[in-house]
Amino acid sequence: MIKQLRKKFIRISIAAVAAVMVLLCASVNIVYFLSVNAHLNETLDMIADNQGRMPEFKGMRRGMPGDAGEPRPMPRQFNEETPFATRFFVLQYSEDGKLIHADLAHIAAVTDSDVQDYLAFAVLQGEGQGFTDGFKYKIAWQDDGSLIAVFLNDYEQIGGVVTILLVSVLATVFCIALISVLIILFSKKAMEPVVESDRKQKQFITDASHELKTPITVIRTSLRVLEMEVGRQKWIDKAVAQTDKLTDLVNSLVTLSKLNESENTFRASEFQISEAMRETAESFADFAQENGHNLHISVEPDIRFCGDEYAVRQLASVLLDNAVKYASENTPIEFALEKDKKGVRIRTKNTCDDLNAEDLDKLFDRFYRADPSRNNAKSGFGIGLSMAKTICEAHHGSIRAQSEDGHSVEFVALLKNGTPDRAKTDKAGNR
Numbered sequence: 001m002i003k004q005l006r007k008k009f010i011r012i013s014i015a016a017v018a019a020v021m022v023l024l025c026a027s028v029n030i031v032y033f034l035s036v037n038a039h040l041n042e043t044l045d046m047i048a049d050n051q052g053r054m055p056e057f058k059g060m061r062r063g064m065p066g067d068a069g070e071p072r073p074m075p076r077q078f079n080e081e082t083p084f085a086t087r088f089f090v091l092q093y094s095e096d097g098k099l100i101h102a103d104l105a106h107i108a109a110v111t112d113s114d115v116q117d118y119l120a121f122a123v124l125q126g127e128g129q130g131f132t133d134g135f136k137y138k139i140a141w142q143d144d145g146s147l148i149a150v151f152l153n154d155y156e157q158i159g160g161v162v163t164i165l166l167v168s169v170l171a172t173v174f175c176i177a178l179i180s181v182l183i184i185l186f187s188k189k190a191m192e193p194v195v196e197s198d199r200k201q202k203q204f205i206t207d208a209s210h211e212l213k214t215p216i217t218v219i220r221t222s223l224r225v226l227e228m229e230v231g232r233q234k235w236i237d238k239a240v241a242q243t244d245k246l247t248d249l250v251n252s253l254v255t256l257s258k259l260n261e262s263e264n265t266f267r268a269s270e271f272q273i274s275e276a277m278r279e280t281a282e283s284f285a286d287f288a289q290e291n292g293h294n295l296h297i298s299v300e301p302d303i304r305f306c307g308d309e310y311a312v313r314q315l316a317s318v319l320l321d322n323a324v325k326y327a328s329e330n331t332p333i334e335f336a337l338e339k340d341k342k343g344v345r346i347r348t349k350n351t352c353d354d355l356n357a358e359d360l361d362k363l364f365d366r367f368y369r370a371d372p373s374r375n376n377a378k379s380g381f382g383i384g385l386s387m388a389k390t391i392c393e394a395h396h397g398s399i400r401a402q403s404e405d406g407h408s409v410e411f412v413a414l415l416k417n418g419t420p421d422r423a424k425t426d427k428a429g430n431r
Contacts, residue, residue, distance in 0.1 A: 002198055004393070006191050013183045018176050025172040029165050036157045037136075043086060044129065044138040047150045051142070052090035052103055054083040087153035091115065094146055097123040107153060122149035134158075209250045216246050252383045268418075273305035273312060273344060277337040280313050284320040284335075293327050293350075295320075298336040305344055306417045307395050315391045316346060318384040319411050323350040343397065343416035351408045360401040360409070364389040388413065 047054055089110050090103040102115050110118070121132065122139055127147070129138040135151040142148050220243040227236050281297045288295040305312070316335075323333045327350035334349040364385045385399075388411075392399040397414040404410075 002191065002195050005194065006187055009191065010183055010187050013187075014176070014180045017179045017183070021172045021176050021179075025168045028168055029161070032164055033161050036161055040136045040152060040154055040157060041129070041138075043088075044136060044150050044152050047088060047090070047152070048138050048140045048148060052092065052101075052148055052150060054086060054088075054106070089118075089151050091119055091122060091149040091151075092142070092146055093119060093122070093149070100146055109153070110151075118149070118151060122147070131158075205253050209254045212246070212250050216243050216250070219243050220247075249383075252387075267308055267310070268306060269309065270304055270306045271309045272303075273307075273309075274299050274301050274303045274337060276309055276313055277316055277335075277346065280316045281320060281335045284317070284324065288320075288324050288333055291324055291327075292330045293324060294332045296332055296334045298334070300337055300339055303337065303339050303344060305415065307415060311391045311394070312346075312415065315388050315413060315415075318388045319346065319348040319413065322384055322411070323348045326350070326352055328353050340414060343395070343414065346413040346415070347410060349408060349410040355403055355406060355409055360403065363401050364399065 087107045087109075089107045090101075091099065092101040092103075093099050097119070099115065099119055102112070104110055104112070104115075122137070125137075125139060127139050127141065129136070131137075131154070134153065134155050136154045137149060137151045139147060139149045220240060223236050223240050223243070227233070230236075278297065278299045281295065281299070285295045285297075320333075320335060323335075327333055331351040334347070336345075336347040338345045338347070389399050392413050392415060395415040396418060397416050399411065399413040401409055401411050
């Protein structure tokens with residue numbers, strides 16, 4: 001459990017850091033691109049509004065617009081060097097696409113032989129703006145009814161955007177990788193309080209179980225001695241039944257605690273799981289019959305599986321015991337073993353009274369019972385299915401409860417071939 005909790009902590013932490021870093025990287029690049037694009041648009045607008053020429057800024061002041069009749073103030077992002085640093089060319093043409101004038105004085109990369117290609121492009125695009133072949137362009141109507149196409153070289157600006165993008169992406173990847181390594185290294189330290197709390201809890205369960213075994217045994221023995229002296233009485237039988245129930249609870253707690261001990265391991269080996277499941281199911285046939293249920297067994301033959309045979313048998317026993325206890329009166333129970341692509345599936349199905357579909361996911365929680373009123377001798381403690389889930393997870397599998405009609409419940413346990421995880425055992429140290 002601790003190992004899985006640590007992995008989950010690492011995954012969530014890394015995912016959170018990665019999400020923040022990616023969001024930050026995206027935000028920086030989007031803001032920078034919008035800023036560059038706004039600057040290009042303003043430059044294009046200025047040239048287009050000035051009939052295809054860059055305004056002269058020399059002697060013009062910065063700041064807000066002045067009084068009427070004063071020269072237009074210099075925009076804050078422009079200066080006296082802007083006309084010399086801005087590379088662009090302008091095409092003026094009629095509505096039918098005939099070239100009127102081409103101004104190539106402010107660019108060296110475009111020659112007279114290229115004009116017709118750019119003119120055809122402008123005629124095809126029509127009024128508007130966009131990017132093409134290293135240029136940001138704007139096409140607009142003029143007061144005389146002609147059109148003007150301004151092509152602004154954006155190589156340096158877009159190159160800067162690409163450079164910032166690459167640097168920020170590399171920095172983001174590096175930071176995520178570095179933080180991931182730090183999270184992995186320090187996750188063990190961060191989990192120490194949880195590990196210590198879990199260790200104390202297991203120790204308490206083990207100590208309490210051993211302390212309870214002695215008085216329970218003494219009480220049960222005393223009851224039997226009393227029965228020999230006074231004869232059999234229903235009050236003594238009820239007391240003995242409760243002591244037996246307490247003994248089962250103590251044993252279940254110890255077993256569940258040992259299922260998560262890191263010192264032990266499953267004893268994995270290849271075995272004939274078909275034979276093991278048939279033997280386990282047949283051993284429950286009489287028990288099911290005594291409780292008014294016919295057990296239908298369907299086991300695919302000759303299936304071999306690599307895992308812990310004892311644990312798999314215990315899993316099947318838990319599912320069968322649960323089905324017998326909670327099946328509706330005089331209804332059949334189905335048990336099946338099927339081969340899966342990655343391993344095997346073990347299924348049990350039985351009719352169940354007052355089934356609540358919302359409770360199905362909670363059935364695997366420790367000490368959970370869907371019907372609290374079932375507080376009789378047949379009812380368990382809500383530990384068995386939790387043990388079944390632990391065994392499935394140790395075999396890299398899963399278990400689920402499902403109901404198709406709302407009146408029957410089916411448990412499906414998937415076990416995958418391979419060596420089970422450490423920290424998952426059932427009495428491995430006591431076999």
